[in-house]
């Protein structure tokens with residue numbers, strides 16, 4: 001056991017978001033972050049900065065990093081912040097845990113079409129599960145600019161404990177018990193952000209972007225309700241809130257990917273060699289199939305899939321969306 005893990009929050013994943021959340025956790029006690037990249041561990045421990053994934057942010061001295069996942073097992077709770085496609089392998093590589101796991105990745109597993117809480121439960125059946133999701137660009141949170149998130153936890157007592165440990169005046173979790181709703185909002189908004197980026201890349205204007213956000217939200221709601229999410233969660237921070245944020249700025253990796261596609265770039269080129277993750281590119285095909293399974297129409301998600309596979313150009317998918325039959329708004 002590493003000295004100083006008592007009362008510590010562990011963070012699994014040293015990307016931009018894991019590092020920003022370590023900064024949040026460190027404001028209330030020790031924070032121990034596991035990173036895959038030895039350079040990240042060295043950079044945090046020697047310079048109090050994650051120069052690879054969150055450069056130019058001075059980290060709290062209470063943030064320490066380790067290259068050994070085993071060092072985290074005695075932490076009070078673990079924030080799980082790997083990209084969605086890697087979460088299963090990382091959790092499977094740990095001993096059986098009993099502390100709460102707070103899942104922070106926004107996506108669905110490609111191979112199984114499962115949400116993250118289902119994956120976590122399969123790999124760590126004894127650990128209480130929570131989901132933390134909302135409109136939060138990592139660099140703003142790390143700089144302690146105000147933000148609010150949904151903290152969805154089935155066990156209310158665990159929720160209260162996590163709230164007490166993680167809340168700050170500038171980082172406000174709102175409790176919910178709708179784990180499915182919190183996860184679906186975060187996963188779907190990434191795909192819709194790619195679509196909004198396309199609108200921007202093609203110079204289609206702000207009216208078109210607002211229309212796409214609204215119709216995208218209708219898709220998120222249809223799918224979410226069919227999968228057991230609550231409407232109020234989808235309209236909250238982890239759904240509509242994050243959709244608006246991510247669809248509004250090139251600070252979003254998903255929006256930027258879409259913008260590149262809209263400007264005529266190919267998905268293969270835009271995704272090649274990128275070190276940071278654009279989760280929507282992985283979620284789009286999974287979501288498309290999952291929607292078909294429950295008989296839900298998601299035309300914007302289908303358009304993003306066609307663009308990502310190269311089946312259709314940006315011009316063609318926009319044309320197809322605009323040619324869809326007119327219908328009642330709530331239908």
Ligand SMILES: NC(=O)C1=CN([C@@H]2O[C@H](COP(=O)(O)OP(=O)(O)OC[C@H]3O[C@@H](n4cnc5c(N)ncnc54)[C@H](O)[C@@H]3O)[C@@H](O)[C@H]2O)C=CC1
Pocket residue numbers: 013014015016017018019035036037053081082083084086090104105106107136137138139275276277279
């Ligand atoms: N960056 C942000 O502002 C936010 C990100 N998120 C979510 O957090 C999750 C992590 O994203 P970021 O921290 O931004 O990542 P990032 O894009 O900054 O860094 C990539 C991460 O992927 C990890 N990685 C690459 N290959 C891996 C493997 N084989 N096994 C395990 N990990 C591997 C790297 O170690 C690194 O931690 C994503 O699901 C993202 O949607 C959620 C809220 C905000």
Ligand SMILES: O=C(CO)COP(=O)(O)O
Pocket residue numbers: 106134135136137138190193242245246251252253254255277278279
């Ligand atoms: O989830 C995010 C903000 O809430 C980050 O968005 P991107 O992954 O698109 O950068």
